[in-house]
Every structure is written in C-alpha cells, then in structure tokens.
Amino acid sequence: MSTTTELTQPRRQPALMPSPHTPWPHALRTALLAAVAVCAVLLAFAWPSVTAKVQNLPIAAVGNPDQVSQIAAKAPAGSLDIRTASSRDEAVELIKQRQVYGAIVLGTSPEILVASAGSPVASQALTQMGAQLQSQIQVQAIGKLQSALTQAAQAAQAAASGQAPGTGQAVQAQQAAPAAAVPEVTITDVVPLSSDDARGTGLAVAGLPLAMGGMIGGVLISLFVSGTWRRLGAILAYGVVAGLGLAGILQGWFHTLQGSFWANAGAIGLGVVATAAIIVGLNALIGRAGIAVGAIITLFIGNPLSSLTQPKEFLPAPWGDVGQWLVPGASGTLLRDLSYFPDASAAFPWLVLGLWTLAGATLIALGHFRNAPAVAVA
Known part of the structure; x- marks a missing residue:
C-alpha cells in the first residue's frame, strides 16, 4: 500500500541551491586586471602617435x-x-x-x-x-x-x-x-600618390585589416584544423585566397595599390600567412594562450609600430626600426615599395615576412612533437 502511494504521489523537486558569490578580493582583482588591460590598449595605439615628432x-x-x-x-x-x-x-x-x-x-x-x-x-x-x-x-x-x-x-x-x-x-x-x-x-x-588616394589614407588604413586578416585566419585554423600538415596546408591555401581577394579590393576596387597586381597579391598573401602561422604555431606549442600571445604581437605591438602613417624615424628610437622587423611594418613597407618605388630594394621586407613564416611553421612542428603521445617500447 505504501509502495502504491509513493508511486502515485508526485516527486518533490530538490530545492535549487543558490550559487556561491564571488569573493570580494577576486572581484576586485578582476576589475583591476580589466583596468590595466584597457590602459595597455590605449598606450599601444596612442603612444606612437603622441610621442612621434619630426626628427632625423x-x-x-x-x-x-x-x-x-x-x-x-x-x-x-x-x-x-x-x-x-x-x-x-x-x-x-x-x-x-x-x-x-x-x-x-x-x-x-x-x-x-x-x-x-x-x-x-x-x-x-x-x-x-x-x-x-x-x-x-x-x-x-x-x-x-x-x-x-x-x-x-x-x-x-x-x-x-x-x-x-x-x-x-x-x-x-x-x-x-x-x-x-x-x-x-x-x-x-x-x-x-594615386589620384584615387591623394591623401594616402587608403594605404595607411589598410594596415589594420591586413593584420586582422592574418589573425582571423590563424585563430580559425587553430580551432578547427588538426594535424601539422593539414594546418600548414590550410595556412597556405588561406594565404593564396586572402592575398588575391584583398589585392582585388585594394587595387582593383579602391585603387589604393599600384604596380603589379600579382606582386601585391603575393605580398599580402605572405603577410597574412606569416601572422596566421605564428598564431597557429604558438597555439600548437603552448595551447589557447598562444592565440592571445600572437594577437598581442600583431595587433598591439606590430600594428602601432608599423609606421604606415608617418616615417619610422619620427618614432622614439629604436621603436621605428623594431616595427620594421614585425609583420605589419614589413607588409606595409613592402606594399608601398611595390606600388610606388620599383627602384627601391624590397629584399628586407620580403626576408622579414619569410622569416616569420618559417618561425610559425617551426612552432607548428614543435607543437606536434610536443603533444604527440609517447610510443611504448616493447
């Protein structure tokens, strides 16, 4: 009888336990970290412009x-x-x-x-x-x-x-x-400058989308592609398609770039490949934190120091030269040379982009061997 009564009566739902509150010290540390982060972002983007002056x-x-x-x-x-x-x-x-x-x-x-x-x-x-x-x-x-x-x-x-x-x-x-x-x-x-970009703003503004393009490709490949060779193949394919697409917009539509379309597409493609390879390589080596490190190097260090809006000599030494060793600075200088200065030597920016690409590929390979399971010896 008691068993039948228990079956017919509805079961009582257990009372929902209130979630524990975040401790005040942890909440305050989070707020402090967020404030430091926003100040760092402001410094990264504003410091080069504020400190730049006509010099050397x-x-x-x-x-x-x-x-x-x-x-x-x-x-x-x-x-x-x-x-x-x-x-x-x-x-x-x-x-x-x-x-x-x-x-x-x-x-x-x-x-x-x-x-x-x-x-x-x-x-x-x-x-x-x-x-x-x-x-x-x-x-x-x-x-x-x-x-x-x-x-x-x-x-x-x-x-x-x-x-x-x-x-x-x-x-x-x-x-x-x-x-x-x-x-x-x-x-x-x-x-x-080109009559379609008489003030030179198009080439300067293009720096941020190029940097973001490499980051987007690197993040997506890191999250959705597994395997060393598959990642390398995806990065290469992304560089080809992105280079052609971005060059088509910047040169064929906006007329910001001049000169050889194929050379400009190759420069853009190598630039996004270099950024994507570094992000994928850091992610393979140290995990998801590598994506954040790659983004910081590209967006918060490389892009502000790229000298796309002013001569590199105007930045406090040695940051103007440092910026040319990073992907955004090398990409911007290479595109400017290919578009308007065919007599100038473009060997240095090509070399910089190639070295970053090689470094990214090396990190991807190292991450693969680091994460590979150990082989049991009989």
Whole structure:
C-alpha cells in the first residue's frame, strides 16, 4: 500500500541551491586586471602617435657646402638628416630608391623635391620648409634691394654735388637694383600618390585589416584544423585566397595599390600567412594562450609600430626600426615599395615576412612533437 502511494504521489523537486558569490578580493582583482588591460590598449595605439615628432628625417641637399651648412644650421636641432647630392638628378634617384624622403635644391632656381607616396607627413614637413626658405630668400632680397637703393641715393647726391665718381656709382646702383628680383621656390612631387588616394589614407588604413586578416585566419585554423600538415596546408591555401581577394579590393576596387597586381597579391598573401602561422604555431606549442600571445604581437605591438602613417624615424628610437622587423611594418613597407618605388630594394621586407613564416611553421612542428603521445617500447 505504501509502495502504491509513493508511486502515485508526485516527486518533490530538490530545492535549487543558490550559487556561491564571488569573493570580494577576486572581484576586485578582476576589475583591476580589466583596468590595466584597457590602459595597455590605449598606450599601444596612442603612444606612437603622441610621442612621434619630426626628427632625423633623411633628405638630400644640392648646393655648395656653405648653402648646405646654412640649411642644417637653420633647421631645428635633430630634425633633419642631411645627405649631400651632386645634382638634382642624383637627388631624385635617392628619393626613388627610398634612401631619402625628399630633397632641397639650392642655387638660382631653388626647389623642394617631395615624394607624397613615400610619406604624406614627410611631404608636408618639407613643403613647410619650402615656405620658410621662400621667406628667407625674400628677406635677403629685400636687404639687397635696400642696400642697392641706398647706394643709388648716395651716388645721386654725389653726382648732384659735382663729384665725378658719383656718376659711375649711380650707374652701378641702378644696374644692381633690378638684379634683386626674388626667386620663387618650386615644390615638385617626384613620386605622387594615386589620384584615387591623394591623401594616402587608403594605404595607411589598410594596415589594420591586413593584420586582422592574418589573425582571423590563424585563430580559425587553430580551432578547427588538426594535424601539422593539414594546418600548414590550410595556412597556405588561406594565404593564396586572402592575398588575391584583398589585392582585388585594394587595387582593383579602391585603387589604393599600384604596380603589379600579382606582386601585391603575393605580398599580402605572405603577410597574412606569416601572422596566421605564428598564431597557429604558438597555439600548437603552448595551447589557447598562444592565440592571445600572437594577437598581442600583431595587433598591439606590430600594428602601432608599423609606421604606415608617418616615417619610422619620427618614432622614439629604436621603436621605428623594431616595427620594421614585425609583420605589419614589413607588409606595409613592402606594399608601398611595390606600388610606388620599383627602384627601391624590397629584399628586407620580403626576408622579414619569410622569416616569420618559417618561425610559425617551426612552432607548428614543435607543437606536434610536443603533444604527440609517447610510443611504448616493447
């Protein structure tokens, strides 16, 4: 009877136990960690722009030693790295080889040579220098003109008083006055940007999607692909497809990139392969924490130091050079060279991307052997 009663009566659900509260010290540590993280993100992205200044800008100067020394003396201390060139043609060649960002041609026809494709910021700085040079020339010309007019007045007074030498002085002064014409400083852009990206923002903005593209591929392959060879194959296939797709958008649609489409696609593909390989390799070696480490290296260190928006010389030393050894900096420099500076040597950025790719592949292989089960010996 009791058994039948127990079967017919509904069972009582056990009371839900309240979840234990997080201890206050743990909650406060979490809040502190989040605050530190957001401050680190701000520093990573804002520090290069805030601390950057016009310094050590490599430019060429064409003129006699006295004129070049005057330019160096009148420029703010440490702002220029002046390299002499024997002629305007040599200065143009140095710009096209990306050894300098521009040039100052002195003499009777002063000229400022800029390369907006190399760096719009450097071009703007050199253009402002041209305006200052024009002001200095005008001041000097006015001084010469005033001196010539004074001599003419003195010669006229001497001639009026009956002094014979005054006539010759008056003629010389009258001939000197027209010679005080003010030469105009010409600004010439020897390597201009594409008309579709006249301000150079497209190439600078492209850096973040390229970095994110490599990260996305690395994360997805880390999570959804197993096996060393399969991961390497997936990374290679991703690089080919992503390179063609991103180059098609940046060059075929936005017209940000110039030059050979296939070379640009190869550079983009190698860039995303290098980033993806590092993330997958770190994940294989140390687990999911490797994804975070790879993201920090790429997004929070490499991208801010890439110098896509300003010359690397403007960053505090040695961070401008450090950025060129990371994937975002090498990728940006390589795409700029391929698009606008075919005469410049692109061996260094190709080498950097290749080394990062090799390092990622090595980490993937090491992670495979580290995680492989031990073979029992009979």
